[in-house]
Structures are given as structure tokens and as C-alpha cells.
Amino acid sequence: MRKLLPLLSTNPHGGGRSALTCRFRCGDACFHEVPNTSDNEYVGDVIAGALSRRSMMRAAAVVTVATAAGTSLAVGNAPAAQAASQARPHTPGRTEGARGLRFSPVAPNTADQVTVPAGYAQSVVIRWGEPILRGAPAFDADKQTAAAQAGQFGYNNDFLSLLPLRGEHGRQVLVANHEYTDEILMFKGYDSENPTREQVEIAWAAHGLSVVVVQEEHRSGKLTPVTRHPLNRRLHTTSEFELTGPAAGSPLLRTSADPSGRKVLGTLNNCAGGTTPWGTTLHGEENFNQYFANGSSPTDKRYGIGSGATERKWERFDRRFDLKQEPNEAHRQGWVVELDPYDPDSTPKKRTALGRFKHEAAQPRLTEDGRPVVYMGDDERFDYFYKFVSSKRMKKGNSRAAREHNLTLLDEGTLYVAKLTGDTPQDIDGTGKLPADGEFDGSGQWIPLATGDVSHVPGMTAEEVYVFTRLAGDKVGATKMDRPEDVEPSPRTGRVYVALTNNTNRGKGTNPGADEANPRNLNKHGQILELAEHWDDPASDGFAWRLFLVAGDPNDPATYYSGFPKEKVSPISCPDNVAFDPYGNLWISTDGNQLGSHDGLFGVATQGERRGELKQFLTVPKGAETCGPIIQDRRVVVAVQHPGEIDGASVEKPASVWPDGPGRLVRPSVVAVWRRDGRDIGV
Numbered sequence: 001m002r003k004l005l006p007l008l009s010t011n012p013h014g015g016g017r018s019a020l021t022c023r024f025r026c027g028d029a030c031f032h033e034v035p036n037t038s039d040n041e042y043v044g045d046v047i048a049g050a051l052s053r054r055s056m057m058r059a060a061a062v063v064t065v066a067t068a069a070g071t072s073l074a075v076g077n078a079p080a081a082q083a084a085s086q087a088r089p090h091t092p093g094r095t096e097g098a099r100g101l102r103f104s105p106v107a108p109n110t111a112d113q114v115t116v117p118a119g120y121a122q123s124v125v126i127r128w129g130e131p132i133l134r135g136a137p138a139f140d141a142d143k144q145t146a147a148a149q150a151g152q153f154g155y156n157n158d159f160l161s162l163l164p165l166r167g168e169h170g171r172q173v174l175v176a177n178h179e180y181t182d183e184i185l186m187f188k189g190y191d192s193e194n195p196t197r198e199q200v201e202i203a204w205a206a207h208g209l210s211v212v213v214v215q216e217e218h219r220s221g222k223l224t225p226v227t228r229h230p231l232n233r234r235l236h237t238t239s240e241f242e243l244t245g246p247a248a249g250s251p252l253l254r255t256s257a258d259p260s261g262r263k264v265l266g267t268l269n270n271c272a273g274g275t276t277p278w279g280t281t282l283h284g285e286e287n288f289n290q291y292f293a294n295g296s297s298p299t300d301k302r303y304g305i306g307s308g309a310t311e312r313k314w315e316r317f318d319r320r321f322d323l324k325q326e327p328n329e330a331h332r333q334g335w336v337v338e339l340d341p342y343d344p345d346s347t348p349k350k351r352t353a354l355g356r357f358k359h360e361a362a363q364p365r366l367t368e369d370g371r372p373v374v375y376m377g378d379d380e381r382f383d384y385f386y387k388f389v390s391s392k393r394m395k396k397g398n399s400r401a402a403r404e405h406n407l408t409l410l411d412e413g414t415l416y417v418a419k420l421t422g423d424t425p426q427d428i429d430g431t432g433k434l435p436a437d438g439e440f441d442g443s444g445q446w447i448p449l450a451t452g453d454v455s456h457v458p459g460m461t462a463e464e465v466y467v468f469t470r471l472a473g474d475k476v477g478a479t480k481m482d483r484p485e486d487v488e489p490s491p492r493t494g495r496v497y498v499a500l501t502n503n504t505n506r507g508k509g510t511n512p513g514a515d516e517a518n519p520r521n522l523n524k525h526g527q528i529l530e531l532a533e534h535w536d537d538p539a540s541d542g543f544a545w546r547l548f549l550v551a552g553d554p555n556d557p558a559t560y561y562s563g564f565p566k567e568k569v570s571p572i573s574c575p576d577n578v579a580f581d582p583y584g585n586l587w588i589s590t591d592g593n594q595l596g597s598h599d600g601l602f603g604v605a606t607q608g609e610r611r612g613e614l615k616q617f618l619t620v621p622k623g624a625e626t627c628g629p630i631i632q633d634r635r636v637v638v639a640v641q642h643p644g645e646i647d648g649a650s651v652e653k654p655a656s657v658w659p660d661g662p663g664r665l666v667r668p669s670v671v672a673v674w675r676r677d678g679r680d681i682g683v
């Protein structure tokens with residue numbers, strides 16, 4: 001009998017992500033109205049003629065610079081794109097490619113395992129529940145306690161960072177986000193209407209961050225955790241965090257438990273993040289809205305906070321999750337957290353200067369004079385893309401004074417939001433057909449929102465801009481994007497890559513229609529935007545942009561792989577996290593593949609004649625998403641998030657047997673992949 005695919009017609013993601021994932025990860029964000037109902041203009045409304053003469057001249061200057069560097073950011077490749085529309089099926093087995101990408105691509109598949117290229121090996125680095133702190137017990141699903149979980153690796157690993165550890169040969173410091181819990185897959189017989197206090201407290205302890213030192217194996221890419229290392233650390237829903245920067249102490253951030261407006265318990269829904277040049281990690285608090293009950297204000301609504309009970313019912317066990325009792329508590333989540341993993345006694349900071357929204361990621365780079373610039377996406381349909389430019393310079397070196405100074409860099413500066421204007425708006429018809437000039441491209445403006453205590457947004461104080469940043473973006477007419485997720489500047493070219501995962505509401509009902517940066521209505525597969533700051537200056541107030549990839553089946557004419565022949569690329573859908581390898585190739589992990597394959601990790605050349613040649617490196621098990629990719633010379637590390645998260649699955653009825661086989665609990669885990677012959681990845 002033909003098996004019906006459940007929920008395909010009702011899942012607004014179109015079937016790529018399970019309803020269970022929607023429910024626990026983002027609080028069913030896509031089932032609700034789009035929170036951005038502001039009527040600010042979007043790209044399609046703006047004609048190229050509205051560009052100021054100054055910004056046109058600047059954009060022209062950028063084109064010249066980019067051309068001199070190799071590949072023009074404004075010149076299209078229409079003939080190649082036309083050839084690509086006659087794509088043939090994907091043929092695996094090729095090992096040529098750009099340096100760093102010379103491996104046989106993994107074919108799309110639905111195997112319940114991590115599938116890697118021929119000649120590569122893999123192993124689990126660490127699983128949910130493995131003890132990392134002194135005194136923490138071995139994982140026992142039937143006897144799990146909150147106290148045990150607080151000393152063990154958390155659930156649903158997402159962003160990963162590996163930092164060097166001086167003086168300890170062959171060791172690195174792994175920092176991981178634990179975005180959310182899926183109680184149905186964690187607890188036997190879980191009753192979602194009546195969670196117990198113990199279950200809730202385990203979930204609190206399974207959220208947050210982990211720091212765990214890992215040991216490299218000689219002559220392979222294998223990593224194993226060093227349990228009880230003094231740097232190992234867990235931070236979770238009841239750990240102390242400090243609000244810093246211009247909004248810290250604001251009346252908007254004060255609660256009855258914290259009249260100072262500076263001390264917060266917990267970090268929630270940490271999705272992607274970044275690693276700073278001064279050796280700290282940044283962690284985006286993403287779908288924090290779903291943890292708060294009884295929202296009532298218009299600002300609660302703009303952030304997607306519901307007016308009733310929450311999925312996990314935490315409000316029954318701690319009044320701070322009930323906004324009727326603590327209306328400001330939700331203002332204390334939705335920030336970028338900065339953690340110093342080298343100081344296990346430090347209090348991590350929530351940096352208010354970087355604004356409050358559903359922070360997906362925060363990726364820093366430095367200006368020529370050493371000031372950090374942080375790029376950030378707000379992962380919601382029709383929300384915005386931001387950057388922060390610090391006013392302070394990073395101090396080099398590892399002295400105590402330098403470290404103390406560098407831990408203040410993200411407290412002073414200017415927060416901007418992006419506005420994008422297409423150069424051929426008349427050619428955008430919502431189908432994804434390339435414009436006559438051969439590219440989805442145009443210019444962009446960084447609109448300042450606030451600098452320190454000074455607001456640049458009429459009608460809002462600086463504190464309001466930081467706490468209600470989405471509303472500030474609405475007022476200044478920022479561009480409504482297709483879910484801006486992870487962002488990564490290329491260490492080679494300085495160009496910035498923004499993953500826009502999808503937006504099936506684009507052009508639907510009263511929602512905005514396609515524009516040149518978001519060129520497909522009912523966008524199921526997403527796109528990657530490439531941005532070049534004017535004068536190559538990260539602190540610039542303007543940029544040029546074009547789409548680098550328009551994802552989907554290469555046989556679909558509404559896809560674009562930078563003009564590379566599409567019969568030679570792997571199909572990709574729903575780009576989410578991005579990272580660079582040592583050779584300047586962009587690596588992309590996916591969330592919610594809509595082409596019938598499991599999610600995976602891909603590498604793509606960004607320069608030279610192979611620019612746009614995308615190759616799949618791995619796929620993940622059933623129900624899982626690929627997160628946190630790190631590409632080192634010797635190894636690729638990924639977080640396998642929510643394996644087995646398929647509608648109808650439970651502890652008793654698992655949908656996946658990964659990573660430990662039948663009869664064992666499905667466990668989100670970090671995986672390392674390396675070459676069997678001991679050589680570097682992809683050379």
C-alpha cells in the first residue's frame with residue numbers, strides 16, 4: 001500500500017521540517033502570523049533611481065575594486081546561467097574540485113546515519129548527557145536528574161567553536177550551544193499537558209552552553225572529550241548572566257527579582273554564534289519567545305510571544321516565565337551572549353549594544369584599525385539583517401590588561417540595520433527567473449539605529465532601540481528578508497555571506513512579494529547573499545550585494561549556482577549555518593531539506609573559475625539537522641541536532657537509531673570527520 005506522507009499539506013514549511021521540530025524548536029513560529037506587519041517599504045518598492053548619487057558612485061568604486069581582486073561583484077554571467085538551466089541529474093563520484101573540495105560528493109539520501117565521502121572516517125565526539133564536570137554521573141536515561149544534567153553535555157547541540165589551548169599539546173576547547181529540548185524524545189511517557197518539576201528542571205539544565213576540552217588523536221581527526229578538565233563548564237537556564245552596554249540597568253530590564261536590571265538567570269534557545277579574534281565566543285538567543293506565557297503588549301506580539309500558556313509549561317514552576325507576573329522578563333532574553341571560555345569563573349555577558357531580536361548568529365571581523373564589526377541575522381520570515389560597529393580598538397596579545405579591555409569592545413558602538421535595493425526591479429516576477437542583467441544584485445545601505453545613548457530612530461529612545469530593535473528596524477524601512485540566518489565574512493576576500501533559509505509566505509496573501517534579494521514567492525529552498533562593503537571597509541555605511549546561490553533542485557530553472565554549470569553541482573535546500581575552510585571555500589549546512597534528502601553539509605568555491613561549484617560532504621541521520629560546522633585542516637566537525645525528530649516519534653517509538661543502534665536512546669551529538677589516509681580535508 002502506498003504510504004501517505006503525513007502533514008505535508010499542513011506544515012507551512014512544505015514538509016521539509018517535521019511538525020515536532022517546529023513545535024519544540026521555534027514554538028511553531030511558521031504556524032503563526034508573521035510578526036512583522038509593519039508597512040515599511042521593501043526592495044520591490046524602491047526604484048534604482050532613488051539611489052543617491054553618492055551611493056551610486058561608491059557602488060561603482062566597489063565594482064572596480066572587486067574586479068581588480070578577481071571576480072566582479074556587479075558583472076553577471078548570463079551565458080553560463082542559461083547553460084545551467086539545461087541541467088542533468090547529479091552524478092556523484094568526481095574528486096576534482098577547488099583545493100579543499102576534492103572529495104567524491106555524497107549523493108542525496110535518507111540513510112539513518114552520518115554518510116561521509118569515500119575515504120573518510122567519522123566518530124562521535126560527545127553525546128547529549130555525557131558527563132563533563134567533576135562529579136557528574138554517566139548518562140542513564142531512566143535515572144536522569146536535573147543535578148546530573150547540569151554536569152553533563154546539554155541537548156540539541158547547535159553552534160560549535162574550537163579554540164586553541166596553549167600549553168596542552170593536542171588539545172582544543174570546544175564550545176557548544178544547546179538550542180532547545182525535545183521532551184517527547186527525552187522522557188518516557190512524557191505528558192505535555194502535565195510535565196513534572198523534575199522534567200522541567202532537567203530541560204532547564206539541558207539548555208544553554210557547554211565548554212569542554214577535547215583531545216586530538218595522533219594522526220587522525222578524531223576528538224575525545226577530556227572530562228573534568230578545569231575549563232569544562234555548563235551554563236544553563238538558572239546560571240547567572242550579566243546585561244552590559246547602553247541598555248543595561250534600564251527600567252525595561254528590571255524585574256522584581258532583579259531591581260538592578262543587570263542580572264539575568266539563564267540563556268535560552270542559543271542557535272548559531274561566532275568566535276571573536278580576541279578569543280571569546282558569541283551566542284545568539286533565538287526563539288526565546290516560546291518560553292514566555294501570557295504576553296500582552298504590542299512589543300510582545302512583534303517578537304512572537306503568545307498570549308496563552310507555553311508548550312513546556314515552565315511558567316507553572318517559575319513565575320519569571322509568566323509575563324502577567326513579570327512583564328519585563330522576556331526583555332532579558334533575545335540578546336547576543338559573550339562567553340570567555342578561558343575563564344571558568346567569569347560571568348557571561350549579554351551585550352545590549354548588539355540589539356534584541358531572534359539572534360541567529362553573530363560573526364565578528366575587524367576593521368583595518370582594529371575595531372570589531374559584528375554581522376547578525378534575525379531568523380524570522382520578513383525580518384532584518386544587522387551589523388554592529390564598535391568604537392573601540394582590539395588590543396593584541398594575551399596580557400590580563402588586553403583581555404580585560406577586549407571584553408568591553410562590544411559595549412560601545414553603533415548598531416545598523418540593512419536596506420537593500422535591486423538594480424533591475426522591473427525584471428523580478430517572483431518566479432526566480434534571472435533578470436536581464438544576469439544577476440540578482442544591487443546596492444545596500446546600513447541605516448544607523450543607535451550609537452551608545454543616542455538614538456537615530458525618531459520617536460524611540462536609545463534604550464527602546466536596543467530592547468525593541470525589531471520596531472526600530474520597522475520605523476527606518478529596513479528590508480524584509482527570507483529568514484536571515486548565519487553570516488560569515490570570507491577571511492580571503494572580505495565578502496560577507498548571509499544564509500537566507502526560506503520563506504514560504506513570501507508573496508502569499510497580504511505578505512510582501514518577491515524583490516531582487518528575495519526573488520522567489522513561496523520560497524521553499526532559500527538563497528545565499530554575498531555582500532561587499534564599500535571600499536572593503538567593514539565599518540562602511542553602504543555595500544554592494546548579489547545572490548551567490550539560489551538553492552533548490554539544479555534542474556529547476558529558478559535556481560542559480562553563480563553561473564556554474566548546474567549539472568555539476570549537488571542539490572541544496574534551506575541553507576542555514578555557514579563557515580569558511582582554510583582555502584576560502586564556503587561550507588553550508590542545511591535545515592529542512594525540501595528535496596526529499598536528509599539535511600547535510602556542503603562546500604562551495606567562492607572564487608575563480610570553480611565559483612559556484614557546490615559539493616555535498618555529508619548527510620545526517622533521519623529527522624536531524626546539520627549545525628555548527630567547523631572546517632579545520634585535518635577535520636570537519638558538525639553538530640547533529642534533533643536526530644529522530646519525526647512526527648509521531650517518542651522515546652518508546654524512536655524514528656532513528658542513531659548514534660548507538662537499536663534499543664538505545666537517540667541522542668543529539670557532535671561528530672568529527674577526517675581522512676583515512678591522514679591527509680588534509682579535500683586536497
Ligand code: FEO
Nearest residue numbers: 271286360379485
Ligand atoms: Fe535555530 Fe534559525 O535556526
Ligand code: CA
Nearest residue numbers: 424435439441
Ligand atoms: Ca540585477
Ligand code: CA
Nearest residue numbers: 271272485576
Ligand atoms: Ca540555525
